[in-house]
Amino acid sequence: RTLLVLTNDKLEAETRRADQAEQRVVDVLHRLRAANEATAIAQAETSRAQQAVRLYTIQLEAAQREISRAQDIVDQVERLRREAEEEAAKARSVARKCREEVVLSRAREEGRQQGYLE
Numbered sequence: 001r002t003l004l005v006l007t008n009d010k011l012e013a014e015t016r017r018a019d020q021a022e023q024r025v026v027d028v029l030h031r032l033r034a035a036n037e038a039t040a041i042a043q044a045e046t047s048r049a050q051q052a053v054r055l056y057t058i059q060l061e062a063a064q065r066e067i068s069r070a071q072d073i074v075d076q077v078e079r080l081r082r083e084a085e086e087e088a089a090k091a092r093s094v095a096r097k098c099r100e101e102v103v104l105s106r107a108r109e110e111g112r113q114q115g116y117l118e
Helices: 002-117
Strands: none
Touching: none
């Protein structure tokens, strides 16, 4: 009878141990499933983030091209402004010389007329 009791006790202990091992396997499987789901979610979020980065990169490149075009226009307008200022300065100089010539010509004419009158 003692052998039977010992064998029964051992059987119960092994059964408990097997149940505990089975529970640990179930727990590990649950954690593995949760980890796989988290990985899938993270991969989907990563994919969405990469798409957003590509979109932002395209938008950034377009904005940079637009800024470059605008800068080219600003540079061209600045060049034209400088050229216009230089031309205006030349025109003022020519006008001043013309006025001086007119004044000198009038003075000469007046001098001649005074010379004839005397």
